[in-house]
Amino acid sequence: MNVRLLLITMIWVFAHVSFAQSVSIRTDEWFPMNGTPGQKPAGFLIDFAERTFDSVDYKLMSWQRAVEEVKNGSFDCVIGAFKEDAPGFVFPEESWGVNQTAVYVRSADSWSYQGVESLLARKVGIIKGYSYEDEIDALVKTRKDVFKALSGVDALEKNFKKLAAGRIDTLVESEPVANAKILQMGLSGKIKRVGHTNLPQPMYIACSPAKASSKKLVKRVDTVIRELRASGELEKIMNQYGLTDWK
Numbered sequence: 496m497n498v499r500l501l502l503i504t505m506i507w508v509f510a511h512v513s514f515a516q517s518v519s520i521r522t523d524e525w526f527p528m529n530g531t532p533g534q535k536p537a538g539f540l541i542d543f544a545e546r547t548f549d550s551v552d553y554k555l556m557s558w559q560r561a562v563e564e565v566k567n568g569s570f571d572c573v574i575g576a577f578k579e580d581a582p583g584f585v586f587p588e589e590s591w592g593v594n595q596t597a598v599y600v601r602s603a604d605s606w607s608y609q610g611v612e613s614l615l616a617r618k619v620g621i622i623k624g625y626s627y628e629d630e631i632d633a634l635v636k637t638r639k640d641v642f643k644a645l646s647g648v649d650a651l652e653k654n655f656k657k658l659a660a661g662r663i664d665t666l667v668e669s670e671p672v673a674n675a676k677i678l679q680m681g682l683s684g685k686i687k688r689v690g691h692t693n694l695p696q697p698m699y700i701a702c703s704p705a706k707a708s709s710k711k712l713v714k715r716v717d718t719v720i721r722e723l724r725a726s727g728e729l730e731k732i733m734n735q736y737g738l739t740d741w742k
Contacts, residue, residue: 559624568705608690
């Protein structure tokens with residue numbers, strides 16, 4: 496092999512290895528968006544990530560810790576983020592779905608949701624570090640007597656156990672996530688939805704503001720999600736979870 500050919504080969508190998516570098520994603524469990532690592536189906540956000548990047552290093556941790564660790568550059572991205580969740584992060588133009596927050600109570604409870612102010616007479620389960628909407632977020636900071644925050648990768652399951660046991664009387668959570676967890680925990684018929692706190696909101700993969708590579712990653716996200724939508728593959732992915740394209 497002559498020197499010129501050897502040099503070209505080495506450049507190609509270096510570029511390929513660099514492109515194939517694993518992208519680290521950290522978040523908490525939020526099925527059907529993302530499930531436990533190794534779970535099948537994995538969750539549509541993980542399906543998108545695996546189609547976008549050559550290799551994905553995906554692990555669970557509490558949401559609050561995930562945001563902190565990605566912010567300081569320990570890992571590349573969080574998924575399932577609203578822009579309010581991760582200020583200063585690098586976001587793509589394209590969302591990876593939408594989410595609507597719902598309010599849940601025990602089935603025998605006659606209370607109904609009548610707006611944010613109506614929550615102030617309740618004991619409301621939430622997850623620490625989540626953004627719900629501006630009005631609720633402001634109350635979470637000042638009304639700790641009302642809003643009971645849990646953290647950890649199993650915070651949602653613990654909140655549903657508390658609700659079923661009567662230790663809280665209300666739960667605020669993503670509707671598709673809550674519905675999947677109710678089914679998984681065998682709580683159908685015991686828990687009901689009584690309203691929504693907001694309109695559907697776009698959610699994203701959000702990448703570290705501490706890494707120069709983040710801008711390249713989100714450009715790749717925009718390219719691939721548009722390709723998936725144009726080919727019909729995005730709709731097929733969403734249909735696996737009983738969902739449809741959000742656009």
